[in-house]
Amino acid sequence: MIVLKFIYIIRKVYDVGDILEKISRNGRIAAITKYLIENPNKVIGLNTFSELLNAAKSTISEDIVIVRELLEKMYMGRVETISGAAGGIRYIAEIGETAKKDFANRLCEMLKDPNRVVPGNFIYMTDVMYNPEIISKAGLILSSFFNKDEIDYVVTVETKGIPLAYEVARNLGVQLVIARRDSKVTEGPTVTINYVSGSSGRLQQMSLSKRSLKTGSKCIFIDDFLKGGGTAKGITDLLKEFDSNLIGIGVLVDNVGTNKKLINNYVAIAELKGVEETGEVIMNPSLLFQ
Amino acid sequence: MIVLKFIYIIRKVYDVGDILEKISRNGRIAAITKYLIENPNKVIGLNTFSELLNAAKSTISEDIVIVRELLEKMYMGRVETISGAAGGIRYIAEIGETAKKDFANRLCEMLKDPNRVVPGNFIYMTDVMYNPEIISKAGLILSSFFNKDEIDYVVTVETKGIPLAYEVARNLGVQLVIARRDSKVTEGPTVTINYVSGSSGRLQQMSLSKRSLKTGSKCIFIDDFLKGGGTAKGITDLLKEFDSNLIGIGVLVDNVGTNKKLINNYVAIAELKGVEETGEVIMNPSLLFQ
Numbered sequence: 001m002i003v004l005k006f007i008y009i010i011r012k013v014y015d016v017g018d019i020l021e022k023i024s025r026n027g028r029i030a031a032i033t034k035y036l037i038e039n040p041n042k043v044i045g046l047n048t049f050s051e052l053l054n055a056a057k058s059t060i061s062e063d064i065v066i067v068r069e070l071l072e073k074m075y076m077g078r079v080e081t082i083s084g085a086a087g088g089i090r091y092i093a094e095i096g097e098t099a100k101k102d103f104a105n106r107l108c109e110m111l112k113d114p115n116r117v118v119p120g121n122f123i124y125m126t127d128v129m130y131n132p133e134i135i136s137k138a139g140l141i142l143s144s145f146f147n148k149d150e151i152d153y154v155v156t157v158e159t160k161g162i163p164l165a166y167e168v169a170r171n172l173g174v175q176l177v178i179a180r181r182d183s184k185v186t187e188g189p190t191v192t193i194n195y196v197s198g199s200s201g202r203l204q205q206m207s208l209s210k211r212s213l214k215t216g217s218k219c220i221f222i223d224d225f226l227k228g229g230g231t232a233k234g235i236t237d238l239l240k241e242f243d244s245n246l247i248g249i250g251v252l253v254d255n256v257g258t259n260k261k262l263i264n265n266y267v268a269i270a271e272l273k274g275v276e277e278t279g280e281v282i283m284n285p286s287l288l289f290q
Numbered sequence: 291m292i293v294l295k296f297i298y299i300i301r302k303v304y305d306v307g308d309i310l311e312k313i314s315r316n317g318r319i320a321a322i323t324k325y326l327i328e329n330p331n332k333v334i335g336l337n338t339f340s341e342l343l344n345a346a347k348s349t350i351s352e353d354i355v356i357v358r359e360l361l362e363k364m365y366m367g368r369v370e371t372i373s374g375a376a377g378g379i380r381y382i383a384e385i386g387e388t389a390k391k392d393f394a395n396r397l398c399e400m401l402k403d404p405n406r407v408v409p410g411n412f413i414y415m416t417d418v419m420y421n422p423e424i425i426s427k428a429g430l431i432l433s434s435f436f437n438k439d440e441i442d443y444v445v446t447v448e449t450k451g452i453p454l455a456y457e458v459a460r461n462l463g464v465q466l467v468i469a470r471r472d473s474k475v476t477e478g479p480t481v482t483i484n485y486v487s488g489s490s491g492r493l494q495q496m497s498l499s500k501r502s503l504k505t506g507s508k509c510i511f512i513d514d515f516l517k518g519g520g521t522a523k524g525i526t527d528l529l530k531e532f533d534s535n536l537i538g539i540g541v542l543v544d545n546v547g548t549n550k551k552l553i554n555n556y557v558a559i560a561e562l563k564g565v566e567e568t569g570e571v572i573m574n575p576s577l578l579f580q
Contacts, residue, residue: 027360029316033323034366038426070317076324118478126477126499130468132460136328159448159468160476163456170422178420178449186450187416188408209416 028053028063036067036079036091041147041173045088064089075099092147093171095140103137104285108270111253114279121275125253129160129224138269139167142222142250145267146172149247152217153177155235157206164252165222177219179238183207191241198228198262206234208242217244226251229262254286318343318353326357326369326381331437331463335378354379365389382437383461385430393427394575398560401543404569411565415543419450419514428559429457432512432540435557436462439537442507443467445525447496454542455512467509469528473497481531488518488552496524498532507534516541519552544576 023031032049049060068079075096079089095103107128116124128134142164151172156165157179169176183190187209194205213219221235226249236246254268269289273282284290313321322339339350358369365386369379385393397418406414418424432454441462446455447469459466473480477499484495503509511525516539526536544558559579563572574580 023360023363024356026316026319026356027363029319030323030357030360031364031366033320034327034361037324037327039423066314066316067320070313070320071324073313073317074321076321118476120475122476122478124476124478124499124501126468126502127465130456130459130466132456132463132466133329135456136460159452159470162449162452163466166420166422166425166453166456169420170426173422175417176420176422176453178416180449185410186408186412186414188412188414209414211414212416 022055023053025063028055028060029066032060032063032067036089037077037093039173040077040091040093040171043082043086043088043090045086048088093140094144094147095137100141101285101289103141104269104289107134107138107252108283108285111270111272112281112283114281117275117279117281123272123275123281125224126160129252130163132163135163135167138252139164139171141269142267143168143171145250146220146248149218149220151220151247152244153213153219155179155219155221155239155246156223157181157231157235160225161223161251164224168220168222168250175213177208177212179206179208179235181206187211191238193234193238193241195234195237196230198230198233198260199258200228204230204234206231206238208238213239213242213244215243217242218247219244220248220250221246222249223251225253225255226261226266226268227255227258228260232266233262253283312345313343315353318345318350319356322350322353322357326379327367327383329463330367330381330383330461333372333376333378333380335376338378383430384434384437385427390431391575391579393431394559394579397424397428397542398573398575401560401562402571402573404571407565407569407571413562413565413571415514416450419542420453422453425453425457428542429454429461431559432557433458433461435540436510436538439508439510441510441537442534443503443509445469445509445511445529445536446513447471447521447525450515451513451541454514458510458512458540465503467498467502469496469498469525471496477501481528483524483528483531485524485527486520488520488523488550489548490518494520494524496521496528498528503529503532503534505533507532508537509534510538510540511536512539513541515543515545516551516556516558517545517548518550522556523552543573 046057046060050057071077077094078092081089118124153175154165154169155177166176189210190207192207194203221232232249239246249266251268253270253272256271257274268286271286275281336347336350340347361367367384368382371379408414443465444455444459445467456466479500480497482497484493487494511522522539529536539556541558543560543562546561547564558576561576565571
C-alpha cells in the first residue's frame with residue numbers, strides 16, 4: 001500500500017469536460033502558468049495541457065516557451081524540458097538572489113524585535129513559523145538548495161517546523177514525514193529511538209510509524225531552529241532504522257552561539273549570535289544571504 | 291508586536307529592478323497569474339502590477355480581465371475587484387463542483403483500503419495528511435466554505451491536521467495558530483485549558499501562547515478527523531480565554547459512527563461509518579460531495 005499514487009484525470013479535476021470552444025493564447029498561458037505553479041517538480045506531459053486546453057501539442061509548445069521566458073526573465077522559477085517517452089515539462093520553484101537576501105534581512109529585522117524575548121532568553125518565533133506569507137517564501141528559499149537532489153521525503157519533528165517542512169515538500173513534489181515525540185495508537189507499529197539533545201544533554205525520544213517511509217530513501221531534514229544539532233543527529237539515527245539516509249538539512253535560524261555542533265553540513269537563512277543581557281538580539285542573515 | 295506586517299516592495303521581491311524593456315501581454319498574463327495564485331485573498335493594488343511589469347494601469351486592467359475570464363471559465367478560482375482608495379483585485383482560490391466530488395470519491399477509495407486498518411480498528415491516515423498533492427486540494431475545498439467569513443485565524447491542535455490547516459490559512463491569507471498538548475519554554479506565558487474528549491471521556495489539556503492571537507478574533511478550526519467533537523469544544527473554550535470566537539469547523543473525515551457529538555455545525559469531506567470485523571472500511575463522501 002503506502003501511498004496509492006493520487007493521479008487525477010486532469011479534465012475532471014479542472015471540471016472542464018464541457019469546454020468545447022478554443023481558448024485564446026492569453027487564456028492558455030494563464031492556465032499553463034497556474035497548473036505549473038500548483039504542481040512544482042512534477043513532470044507533466046504536453047498532452048495533459050493539450051487535452052485540458054483543447055489545443056494542438058505544437059501550439060502548447062509555443063505557449064510553454066512564452067511562460068518559460070517570462071518566469072526566467074523575472075526570476076520566478078524555471079521550466080525544464082524532460083525528453084523521452086515519459087517526458088514533458090517540469091516547473092522548478094525558484095526565487096532570485098536579491099529576493100533571497102531581501103527576505104533574510106527582513107526576517108532578521110523582524111526577529112530582532114526585543115519584545116520577542118521571553119523568559120529564559122528564548123526568542124518567540126511561533127507567529128513567524130505559522131505565517132503562510134513568510135513561510136511560503138522561506139520554504140521556497142530552502143527548497144532551492146535541494147531541487148537537484150531527487151529526494152524521496154522531507155522529514156521534520158513536531159511541531160514548530162511543520163509548516164516550513166510542508167512548504168519544502170510541496171515545492172519538491174514529495175511526501176512530508178513528521179517524527180512524533182510519543183507514539184500514537186492511530187499510527188500502527190512504530191519505531192522509537194532515544195537521542196541526546198546537543199545543547200542540554202537531556203535524553204529525548206522520537207517515533208515514526210513503520211509505514212511512514214520506504215526503505216532505501218533519500219531524505220532531507222527541515223526545522224525551525226538549530227541549536228546543538230542533537231535533533232538532526234536523532235533524525236539520522238531514526239532514518240537508519242529504515243535503511244534510509246539523511247542527505248541534507250535546512251533550518252530557518254541557526255543558533256551560532258552554540259559552539260559545539262553535532263552536525264556541520266546544513267543551510268540556514270538567519271544566524272542568531274545570542275541575546276544580550278540588555279535584551280538586544282544579535283542576529284543576521286547567514287553567510288549565503290549577505 | 292504580534293506580527294509586524296511582512297510587506298514586500300514587490301520589485302525587490304521579484305528581483306526585477308533592472309528590467310527596463312516592455313513585457314508582452316502574454317508575459318504580463320503569466321506574471322499576473324503567478325502573483326495572484328501565490329497571494330490568495332490579499333487585496334493587490336493595480337499599481338503593484340503596473341510597477342512590477344512596467345506597464346500602464348489601463349493595460350494592466352485589460353490583462354486582469356483576461357486572467358479573470360480564463361480562471362472563471364475553467365473553474366480555477368475568482369478574481370474580485372475591490373473599489374475605493376485601498377482597492378485593487380483579490381484572487382479567491384476555488385475549485386469546481388465536479389472536481390470537489392471527484393476528489394472526495396478518490397479520497398474515500400484510498401482510505402477504504404483494508405491495509406490501512408491498524409490494531410484497535412483505527413485507520414492509518416498519516417501518509418494522506420502529509421501528502422502535499424492531496425492536502426493542497428483538500429485545503430482548497432475546505433477554504434472555499436469560509437472565504438466570505440473574513441476570519442482572522444485558522445486554528446488547529448497538533449499534530450496530524452497541521453498541513454491541512456496551514457493550506458486553509460494560506461488560501462484565506464491569514465495566520466495559522468496551533469494549540470499544543472503541553473506548553474513549551476519558547477512560547478512565553480501560555481493559557482492552558484482542560485477538556486473532555488467527546489469519545490473516550492478522558493481529560494486532556496491544550497495550551498496556547500498568550501501572544502498567539504489578538505482578542506476579539508474570528509477563528510475557524512481545521513482538523514484531520516472529527517470523532518466526538520471534544521477537541522472542537524476545547525478549542526471553543528480556549529478561544530474564549532482570548533475573547534475570541536470559533537465561527538466554523540472543517541475536517542477531512544467525520545466519524546459518523548460516533549452518535550453523540552458535542553458539536554453540530556461543521557463541514558467534512560468524507561464520512562467514516564465504521565470498520566467491520568472483516569476489516570472492511572465503510573466510508574463515503576459527505577452529503578455535500580455526493
